[in-house]
Amino acid sequence: MSEKPARPAKAIKLNVINEPKDSYTGGPSSLCPGCGHDQISKVIVAAAWENGIEPHRIAKMSGIGCSSKTPAYYLGQSHGFNTVHGRMPSVTTGAYAVNKDLLYLGVSGDGDSASIGIGQLIHAIRRNVDMVYILENNGVYGLTKGQYSATADIGSKKKKGVVNETQPIDLCALAINLGCSFVARSFSGSKKQLNSLLKAAMSHRGFAFIDVISPCVTFNNNDESLKSYGYVKDNNVTLHVADYIPNRAPMEEIEVPEGHYRDITLHDGSVIRLETISEDHDPTNAVAGLSALHAADADAKHVTGLLYYDGNKPALIDDLGLVDSALIDVDDSTLRPSRETLDKLNAAFLS
Amino acid sequence: MATIANDFTINIATANGTGSQSANLILLQSMFEMGIPVSGKNMFPSNISGLPTWYIVRLSDHGYQAPGDRTHIQVLVNPATWDEDLASLESGSVVIWNSDAKKEMNRDDIISYPVPMSSLARKINPKIAKLVTNIVYVGILAEMLGIDQDALVSALSKQFKGKEKAIELNITALNLGRDYFKDNLSKDDPYVVEAREQTTAKFFIDGNEATALGCHFGGVQMLAWYPITPSSGIAEAIIEYIPQIRTNDEGEATCAVIQAEDELAAAGMVIGAGWAGGRGMTATSGPGISLMQEFIGLAYFAEVPSVFWDVNRVGPSTGLPTRTQQSDISMLYEGSHGDTQHIVLIPGTVEECFEFGWRALDYSERFQTPVFGLSDLDLGMNRWDCAGFTYPEQDMDRGKVVRDREVFEAFEDFGRYLDVDGDGIPYRTLPGSGMDPILYRGTGHNTKGVYSEKPHDYVTLMTRLKDKINGARELLPAPILREEIECEVGVIYLGSMENTIQEIDDILEETGMKVSQCRVRALPMSSQVEDFIRRHETTIVLEINRDGQLWGILRKELPNDLVTKVHSVAYSDGQPPRARIYSDLIKAKLEEVEQ
Numbered sequence: 001m002s003e004k005p006a007r008p009a010k011a012i013k014l015n016v017i018n019e020p021k022d023s024y025t026g027g028p029s030s031l032c033p034g035c036g037h038d039q040i041s042k043v044i045v046a047a048a049w050e051n052g053i054e055p056h057r058i059a060k061m062s063g064i065g066c067s068s069k070t071p072a073y074y075l076g077q078s079h080g081f082n083t084v085h086g087r088m089p090s091v092t093t094g095a096y097a098v099n100k101d102l103l104y105l106g107v108s109g110d111g112d113s114a115s116i117g118i119g120q121l122i123h124a125i126r127r128n129v130d131m132v133y134i135l136e137n138n139g140v141y142g143l144t145k146g147q148y149s150a151t152a153d154i155g156s157k158k159k160k161g162v163v164n165e166t167q168p169i170d171l172c173a174l175a176i177n178l179g180c181s182f183v184a185r186s187f188s189g190s191k192k193q194l195n196s197l198l199k200a201a202m203s204h205r206g207f208a209f210i211d212v213i214s215p216c217v218t219f220n221n222n223d224e225s226l227k228s229y230g231y232v233k234d235n236n237v238t239l240h241v242a243d244y245i246p247n248r249a250p251m252e253e254i255e256v257p258e259g260h261y262r263d264i265t266l267h268d269g270s271v272i273r274l275e276t277i278s279e280d281h282d283p284t285n286a287v288a289g290l291s292a293l294h295a296a297d298a299d300a301k302h303v304t305g306l307l308y309y310d311g312n313k314p315a316l317i318d319d320l321g322l323v324d325s326a327l328i329d330v331d332d333s334t335l336r337p338s339r340e341t342l343d344k345l346n347a348a349f350l351s
Numbered sequence: 352m353a354t355i356a357n358d359f360t361i362n363i364a365t366a367n368g369t370g371s372q373s374a375n376l377i378l379l380q381s382m383f384e385m386g387i388p389v390s391g392k393n394m395f396p397s398n399i400s401g402l403p404t405w406y407i408v409r410l411s412d413h414g415y416q417a418p419g420d421r422t423h424i425q426v427l428v429n430p431a432t433w434d435e436d437l438a439s440l441e442s443g444s445v446v447i448w449n450s451d452a453k454k455e456m457n458r459d460d461i462i463s464y465p466v467p468m469s470s471l472a473r474k475i476n477p478k479i480a481k482l483v484t485n486i487v488y489v490g491i492l493a494e495m496l497g498i499d500q501d502a503l504v505s506a507l508s509k510q511f512k513g514k515e516k517a518i519e520l521n522i523t524a525l526n527l528g529r530d531y532f533k534d535n536l537s538k539d540d541p542y543v544v545e546a547r548e549q550t551t552a553k554f555f556i557d558g559n560e561a562t563a564l565g566c567h568f569g570g571v572q573m574l575a576w577y578p579i580t581p582s583s584g585i586a587e588a589i590i591e592y593i594p595q596i597r598t599n600d601e602g603e604a605t606c607a608v609i610q611a612e613d614e615l616a617a618a619g620m621v622i623g624a625g626w627a628g629g630r631g632m633t634a635t636s637g638p639g640i641s642l643m644q645e646f647i648g649l650a651y652f653a654e655v656p657s658v659f660w661d662v663n664r665v666g667p668s669t670g671l672p673t674r675t676q677q678s679d680i681s682m683l684y685e686g687s688h689g690d691t692q693h694i695v696l697i698p699g700t701v702e703e704c705f706e707f708g709w710r711a712l713d714y715s716e717r718f719q720t721p722v723f724g725l726s727d728l729d730l731g732m733n734r735w736d737c738a739g740f741t742y743p744e745q746d747m748d749r750g751k752v753v754r755d756r757e758v759f760e761a762f763e764d765f766g767r768y769l770d771v772d773g774d775g776i777p778y779r780t781l782p783g784s785g786m787d788p789i790l791y792r793g794t795g796h797n798t799k800g801v802y803s804e805k806p807h808d809y810v811t812l813m814t815r816l817k818d819k820i821n822g823a824r825e826l827l828p829a830p831i832l833r834e835e836i837e838c839e840v841g842v843i844y845l846g847s848m849e850n851t852i853q854e855i856d857d858i859l860e861e862t863g864m865k866v867s868q869c870r871v872r873a874l875p876m877s878s879q880v881e882d883f884i885r886r887h888e889t890t891i892v893l894e895i896n897r898d899g900q901l902w903g904i905l906r907k908e909l910p911n912d913l914v915t916k917v918h919s920v921a922y923s924d925g926q927p928p929r930a931r932i933y934s935d936l937i938k939a940k941l942e943e944v945e946q
Contacts (some may be wrong), residue, residue, distance in 0.1 A: 094623025335570030
């Protein structure tokens, strides 16, 4: 039997290191359809591919929660570590201390970062661990079905329960105050902006913090969520409402010109007002960054863009006084001091 | 009067933060240099300055290292504990007391040596009189007991490491004490020191420093730690030795040190280093291990090499932070939620602290699991004699790591958690290698490391983990057995009890019974322990805790017919074990068993 003539190969787009985008994708997502996190995953794939980073040189780090499950959905050729709740920064710090040559890409949620692991986030920033830290921020605990997190805005109301009256923690403001060397806020629907910020963060040496507002399609509903009840009824689904996860289309691409704002209607009908930081903003000025955050907060807006940047801060590895090569590349014979060294120590003790 | 040479206990009562520790170490070292078998115990408070401290020096030609049953010579400097210390002395004891302390000497059944320590010290330098007071009592003791002046000067020089001014000042103070005794007091007591020929050259070192050196000779690459008594000495010694033994010609180190924000972060960093292919470790105590529990379970379940040294102090809770105990055994062995089982190495000597320091790093990579070192405050913070450290006889064991693509390709169907060799230990690849990229996780996973909640996958994984750790039993440091032919009573014990066991044994054998010893040095235990129990009529499990934790582990693991043969003797009051207390408890237990 003669072989079928080969179909002409479809031109596959390659990046600067001749890798197709497929080399950067992961497994299928098991998050709720339409989840903002999945859009962030897509941006991660795109940014890593466009930056031409060898996939195996990336380490995907995460904690526990919806966001922390996502490393399974991108960069399938990279090692990763889905650690424990809120403690991803310490695991990353240890890995980085022995292998400084990987790009550490941490993904975390607001439960991880603003509550249980806020101390670890703070100390990773303080040490200036060389890593990208993406906060997928939706104001609720998704996997435990919708409790408020510490980033929930005052006055916001989720599908079940009372209005949140507790002061939120603004992790961007916190990061700027801690002297974090790269602080940005973005929106999961603003893929273009997020892509630019993420590529910049990947190239940054030091701790790069990106707080990405990433709406929870399932639990962070306010009164408008009655619509989803109707949706359920209309579709004749007999499941209990609380168990039903509506199948929603991903957020449309949102672009806000610099210095402008736009109201975005979320899946559940609630409105978020996004503002892009103005062209005049000086990202090397920490006070300007904080002012922008406070001004936006006063107007019930979320300011996005690169808020603060310091390219001259030494990274943790510079402070450790280590040999040039990564410690995992040092030979065993160098790691273990010689027999003569021990003889000398024994002799010195005896003298 | 007949003299008593090298067989008595000195107790020195001072307040902490007054410099008495230096003076006491000089006293100890000087006798050690005379070849006298001597041991020192520092009973210090959890405080920086002003609270009671006792230093106990035991001289014993038998080589007994535990504090004796009683004090023979009491030095009273601290007014705060004066009355209690004085009241506790047996009739005929010697008391050297500071007659400037404005305290009464209300005992007439003791041998009294009043010394105006404060005014003597003020004569030398009023500004540092408190500091000098301590050397004055060392001078008094030196004259009273006949401690060699050369040995004292040598000990002084070691303590002050070439600081000429300090050495000179202290020699003056020492001689002032000596002269005061000569001129104003007459020796009415029987106690003397006699120089001994040391058969082997030995030095004094504490267990924490020995452990730290062992870790360096295990090529530790990252230390993450959070300060906690009594373990800080391990981390501090690791840091101190880096410039000397872990740097290249440019002074660049091959060991990173990070002081973490808490013990949870320290554990996370250790696991991160292990996951990345490095040798990470931490040193902590019980409260730290409590905080690390979640991470310990992750390292067990995701199979990440990681080394944790626990220098046990008295619990529960904050407990007695500066006192010793063996009460973290169960917590380490079955640490974290869910079914777990961990390798625990338990040194009993400073030589073993060094050896287990490097071995822990090897075992952890070999078995891809957390490995614990279990020391305690007594072993870790007190000085013990040491014949020198032995260089590791084998190369570093980096375990089953696939570093080569050719080797990787040769696997028919690579799975991170696949038991290829039948020993329960799978192969791993490292991040950055490009081979078998998987997402490590603390959630259930199949042999490929992919998330799974399937019953079969879970049971396969948990069974393999059990087999893996069980497979370590005969490969870990074997128990040390000292057996009598009669096999009457066997005593199983562990750790720093090593320093008291011979005295306990001798006291028991005075009654005519024959006592064998079995020192457990690792968990899970070797089958030799079971055989030891089988051979002996009755076995006592001797521990420095309340509940008999090692005994509990044995009862769980022994075959049914042996369970009734093992009996627990467990006691802890925070003090280093005194032989008489434990031998009395053993006698009582044996009587109870016979009835």
